[in-house]
Amino acid sequence: MLAQDFRRLAMNQAAIAAMKEPSDDDAEGSTDTEPSPVNARPASMDLDPLSRLLRKNKAWSAARAQEDPDYFNKLLNQQAPEYLWIGCSDSRVPANAILGLAPGEVFVQRNVGNQATHTDLNCMSCLEYAVKELKVRVRNIIVCGHYGCGAVKGALKLPSKTTNLVNCWISDIRQCRNEHRSELMALPTLEAQIDRLCELNVLRQTFHVATTSTAGAASYRSRMDAFNAYMNTMANDT
Amino acid sequence: MLAQDFRRLAMNQAAIAAMKEPSDDDAEGSTDTEPSPVNARPASMDLDPLSRLLRKNKAWSAARAQEDPDYFNKLLNQQAPEYLWIGCSDSRVPANAILGLAPGEVFVQRNVGNQATHTDLNCMSCLEYAVKELKVRVRNIIVCGHYGCGAVKGALKLPSKTTNLVNCWISDIRQCRNEHRSELMALPTLEAQIDRLCELNVLRQTFHVATTSTAGAASYRSRMDAFNAYMNTMANDT
Amino acid sequence: MLAQDFRRLAMNQAAIAAMKEPSDDDAEGSTDTEPSPVNARPASMDLDPLSRLLRKNKAWSAARAQEDPDYFNKLLNQQAPEYLWIGCSDSRVPANAILGLAPGEVFVQRNVGNQATHTDLNCMSCLEYAVKELKVRVRNIIVCGHYGCGAVKGALKLPSKTTNLVNCWISDIRQCRNEHRSELMALPTLEAQIDRLCELNVLRQTFHVATTSTAGAASYRSRMDAFNAYMNTMANDT
Amino acid sequence: MLAQDFRRLAMNQAAIAAMKEPSDDDAEGSTDTEPSPVNARPASMDLDPLSRLLRKNKAWSAARAQEDPDYFNKLLNQQAPEYLWIGCSDSRVPANAILGLAPGEVFVQRNVGNQATHTDLNCMSCLEYAVKELKVRVRNIIVCGHYGCGAVKGALKLPSKTTNLVNCWISDIRQCRNEHRSELMALPTLEAQIDRLCELNVLRQTFHVATTSTAGAASYRSRMDAFNAYMNTMANDT
Numbered sequence: 001m002l003a004q005d006f007r008r009l010a011m012n013q014a015a016i017a018a019m020k021e022p023s024d025d026d027a028e029g030s031t032d033t034e035p036s037p038v039n040a041r042p043a044s045m046d047l048d049p050l051s052r053l054l055r056k057n058k059a060w061s062a063a064r065a066q067e068d069p070d071y072f073n074k075l076l077n078q079q080a081p082e083y084l085w086i087g088c089s090d091s092r093v094p095a096n097a098i099l100g101l102a103p104g105e106v107f108v109q110r111n112v113g114n115q116a117t118h119t120d121l122n123c124m125s126c127l128e129y130a131v132k133e134l135k136v137r138v139r140n141i142i143v144c145g146h147y148g149c150g151a152v153k154g155a156l157k158l159p160s161k162t163t164n165l166v167n168c169w170i171s172d173i174r175q176c177r178n179e180h181r182s183e184l185m186a187l188p189t190l191e192a193q194i195d196r197l198c199e200l201n202v203l204r205q206t207f208h209v210a211t212t213s214t215a216g217a218a219s220y221r222s223r224m225d226a227f228n229a230y231m232n233t234m235a236n237d238t
Numbered sequence: 239m240l241a242q243d244f245r246r247l248a249m250n251q252a253a254i255a256a257m258k259e260p261s262d263d264d265a266e267g268s269t270d271t272e273p274s275p276v277n278a279r280p281a282s283m284d285l286d287p288l289s290r291l292l293r294k295n296k297a298w299s300a301a302r303a304q305e306d307p308d309y310f311n312k313l314l315n316q317q318a319p320e321y322l323w324i325g326c327s328d329s330r331v332p333a334n335a336i337l338g339l340a341p342g343e344v345f346v347q348r349n350v351g352n353q354a355t356h357t358d359l360n361c362m363s364c365l366e367y368a369v370k371e372l373k374v375r376v377r378n379i380i381v382c383g384h385y386g387c388g389a390v391k392g393a394l395k396l397p398s399k400t401t402n403l404v405n406c407w408i409s410d411i412r413q414c415r416n417e418h419r420s421e422l423m424a425l426p427t428l429e430a431q432i433d434r435l436c437e438l439n440v441l442r443q444t445f446h447v448a449t450t451s452t453a454g455a456a457s458y459r460s461r462m463d464a465f466n467a468y469m470n471t472m473a474n475d476t
Numbered sequence: 477m478l479a480q481d482f483r484r485l486a487m488n489q490a491a492i493a494a495m496k497e498p499s500d501d502d503a504e505g506s507t508d509t510e511p512s513p514v515n516a517r518p519a520s521m522d523l524d525p526l527s528r529l530l531r532k533n534k535a536w537s538a539a540r541a542q543e544d545p546d547y548f549n550k551l552l553n554q555q556a557p558e559y560l561w562i563g564c565s566d567s568r569v570p571a572n573a574i575l576g577l578a579p580g581e582v583f584v585q586r587n588v589g590n591q592a593t594h595t596d597l598n599c600m601s602c603l604e605y606a607v608k609e610l611k612v613r614v615r616n617i618i619v620c621g622h623y624g625c626g627a628v629k630g631a632l633k634l635p636s637k638t639t640n641l642v643n644c645w646i647s648d649i650r651q652c653r654n655e656h657r658s659e660l661m662a663l664p665t666l667e668a669q670i671d672r673l674c675e676l677n678v679l680r681q682t683f684h685v686a687t688t689s690t691a692g693a694a695s696y697r698s699r700m701d702a703f704n705a706y707m708n709t710m711a712n713d714t
Numbered sequence: 715m716l717a718q719d720f721r722r723l724a725m726n727q728a729a730i731a732a733m734k735e736p737s738d739d740d741a742e743g744s745t746d747t748e749p750s751p752v753n754a755r756p757a758s759m760d761l762d763p764l765s766r767l768l769r770k771n772k773a774w775s776a777a778r779a780q781e782d783p784d785y786f787n788k789l790l791n792q793q794a795p796e797y798l799w800i801g802c803s804d805s806r807v808p809a810n811a812i813l814g815l816a817p818g819e820v821f822v823q824r825n826v827g828n829q830a831t832h833t834d835l836n837c838m839s840c841l842e843y844a845v846k847e848l849k850v851r852v853r854n855i856i857v858c859g860h861y862g863c864g865a866v867k868g869a870l871k872l873p874s875k876t877t878n879l880v881n882c883w884i885s886d887i888r889q890c891r892n893e894h895r896s897e898l899m900a901l902p903t904l905e906a907q908i909d910r911l912c913e914l915n916v917l918r919q920t921f922h923v924a925t926t927s928t929a930g931a932a933s934y935r936s937r938m939d940a941f942n943a944y945m946n947t948m949a950n951d952t
Contacts, residue, residue: 053321056339057337079328089364089368091342091345092341092342094346095332097340098341100295100297102335106332109349111360111363112364117647118644118645119648121403121407121644121835122350122407129404132401150371159687159689163366163367166367166370168363168597168600169360169363170363171595211650213643214403355885357834357883359595362882403640403644406641406832409832409922412925417893449888450873451873451881536814537812551806559767565840566821567793568789568817570808570810570820572808575767575774580806583804586822586823586824588839588840588843597882598825601826601883601884604878605865606803609877618767626843640842641928642843642847644835
């Protein structure tokens with residue numbers, strides 16, 4: 001059913017692509033045509049690049065179902081995670097794996113550079129959903145940074161060395177760098193600067209979370225005597 | 239070192255909180271004071287709520303290091319994931335677990351409702367980083383939806399039943415609902431509407447990814463003869 | 477034609493509003509129904525509240541056309557403003573009026589608190605359009621602040637005293653306050669703090685503009701020997 | 715004082731620019747240095763490009779003060795606009811001029827393509843501020859489109875013909891185009907398509923405003939019997 005739907009959407013897209021374009025574009029039209037999912041997609045709908053993944057997914061599903069035939073029904077009917085994890089998109093810091101948590105135990109927002117700025121509706125709505133809908137306790141919110149972070153490296157480079165949207169996205173890390181430039185400039189190597197800025201960044205993002213009205217209001221309500229937004233800086237930080 | 243830093247930031251925050259407030263706030267000041275991390279934080283820095291997690295993290299780290307003493311060095315020095323996964327924050331859909339992938343293999347963006355709208359710098363910068371910096375092939379981008387999605391449920395409710403920021407965030411799912419309302423209204427139950435809208439949403443988000451200039455440009459460059467942004471709708475969709 | 481279109485959209489919206497809602501909402505449905513433009517809109521399409529404005533608009537149009545019968549044709553066929561103005565939404569700082577500029581002379585972005593943060597696609601796309609499409613020279617970009625700014629006042633209040641989205645939006649002014657808290661706290665009155673923070677804010681936003689890759693790249697290209705992003709702090713700052 | 719401050723910020727920026735860069739950047743460093751406001755800014759702080767504007771601003775201020783010596787004091791002490799205007803950044807549609815309103819009468823958000831999407835914190839916080847802080851009545855919210863809009867033209871072009879951030883920003887207009895493609899494709903010329911899409915866009919954005927929880931909640935509260943978010947499509951639409 002999904003394959004059919006996608007094909008139907010692709011048809012619509014082809015119709016769109018066929019819309020009359022400004023005549024001054026005609027000349028280069030042949031070399032710069034829009035990607036048309038319809039033309040581009042072979043009739044066989046070849047799944048090859050992802051077939052390894054899908055097989056792995058099926059193996060994983062089968063293993064769960066064998067352990068507990070009711071596994072997916074139970075999972076489907078409830079989501080009651082105890083934790084919210086805000087971490088980096090980096091492939092080396094998957095929340096569940098490094099925390100040893102099972103599916104169902106942690107609500108997750110991952111983005112480039114583990115940012116939690118107040119103007120990012122993606123992260124802020126995730127925080128709001130966790131606290132207000134799922135009733136995750138504020139002290140169970142984790143902002144997780146890691147050393148060697150590419151976003152942090154980017155923030156130490158010239159903007160012209162970084163791609164456009166990423167450049168915009170990491171501006172809060174650049175602010176962090178600017179505020180701590182004396183400390184950073186005193187460090188002997190670029191590597192040391194990067195690692196220190198990784199630490200400063202996770203502290204800054206934790207501070208952002210702690211000063212949201214969402215997390216703040218929750219902590220008033222529950223009359224907690226401690227506001228705990230901890231961070232776990234690195235998988236191997238043992 | 240981090241604990242010290244956090245305490246220093248907390249001091250700054252306390253200084254901020256102590257700033258003179260408008261006099262008309264004085265009356266209620268005593269019942270509605272800002273959370274002051276300094277006051278709130280006991281001297282012992284009690285890690286209790288997360289100590290279980292940190293122990294699990296250490297156990298995981300130790301196990302990796304025992305298997306391969308060089309594990310973390312290798313991980314630290316390279317990030318070369320083959321896949322980009324855009325999925326839901328929902329605790330039940332952790333990318334690595336359900337795909338059977340190890341740390342280092344998949345770059346991840348997770349948000350409420352697996353959205354990939356063009357105006358969301360969080361997701362778009364993640365896509366740009368994956369494609370331009372990490373050279374993830376466009377055909378290896380996965381948008382993953384799942385049934386029973388809370389964001390999709392929210393989009394079928396009145397806005398007044400949903401919290402503020404989440405309400406803003408799920409507007410693209412509401413657009414999706416509006417475009418397909420005839421089909422949705424013909425379904426017999428709310429559950430059936432939710433599940434169908436989960437499917438329509440993942441198709442829509444995949445379409446968004448496929449029409450970004452980032453993914454489009456990449457596909458031109460690599461002269462791929464197929465544009466493949468697949469989706470995997472559910473862990474148990476075997 | 478527009479009135480008809482709006483009615484048609486309203487019909488669609490009514491259809492949406494009539495969609496089956498979750499049964500647990502039924503009880504309160506009668507008191508908390510969604511605004512239905514169709515029901516709400518009287519058949520006469522009463523324009524009263526805005527009729528004064530529309531009359532003024534027609535008077536203005538008529539005056540322009542009398543001065544120069546070709547006025548609107550000329551205006552319609554070209555947009556070549558010399559300036560980009562980033563200023564506050566505040567009703568007291570209309571760009572054209574206070575600069576004495578005619579329609580067609582200045583491209584404008586106005587938001588709460590004259591913000592120009594790198595993650596705000598609204599302002600950043602406006603900057604990009606001005607510089608790359610309209611070829612506004614970088615030295616002709618103006619960030620305009622003003623004293624007595626409500627957004628700045630909000631940033632000096634507790635988050636709990638400010639409404640939700642505004643609270644998120646003004647976070648960069650809060651950062652500005654935090655960085656300059658010693659200076660601000662030394663000031664004798666709240667009014668003095670507000671006015672000083674208005675100044676610091678416009679300097680900060682100008683700095684943001686000056687460090688965008690859009691404005692930076694443009695200044696490289698044109699081999700300008702001066703990078704000038706000035707600000708004009710107040711209408712009456714003569 | 716402001717010039718001094720700006721020079722101080724510029725100094726800081728120069729310090730930042732002087733930070734150690736990755737060694738692989740050294741080679742091209744000389745041709746691609748970051749704009750350093752300090753170096754770039756001549757000692758004389760030459761105001762030439764804007765001096766015309768500043769003179770005009772002073773003339774305007776002087777004229778106001780001559781008419782009413784208390785003009786700016788009155789303006790400074792109150793902001794109570796009756797209207798909220800959401801319009802395009804386009805230089806040809808300045809709100810106050812075309813509506814014949816004085817400073818103090820209309821609160822304004824202007825962006826590329828007069829967008830009002832629910833995920834844009836810039837516009838949504840402006841709407842919230844207008845309705846909740848300034849008590850602008852919902853029926854006095856105006857979304858103003860105009861013919862010949864550059865953002866709308868961009869949405870009819872291939873993404874590859876539009877600059878990067880603008881491309882992301884206009885995605886809601888592209889959605890609008892996609893939903894109405896049959897109607898648009900039936901039109902004989904590109905100009906007719908542009909003009910029709912300008913109309914459809916302003917209707918769509920008005921609908922977005924009307925379905926926000928901010929505007930919705932306000933209309934419940936005031937028990938208005940009409941929800942009126944009108945639009946004024948063009949200055950010369952008399």
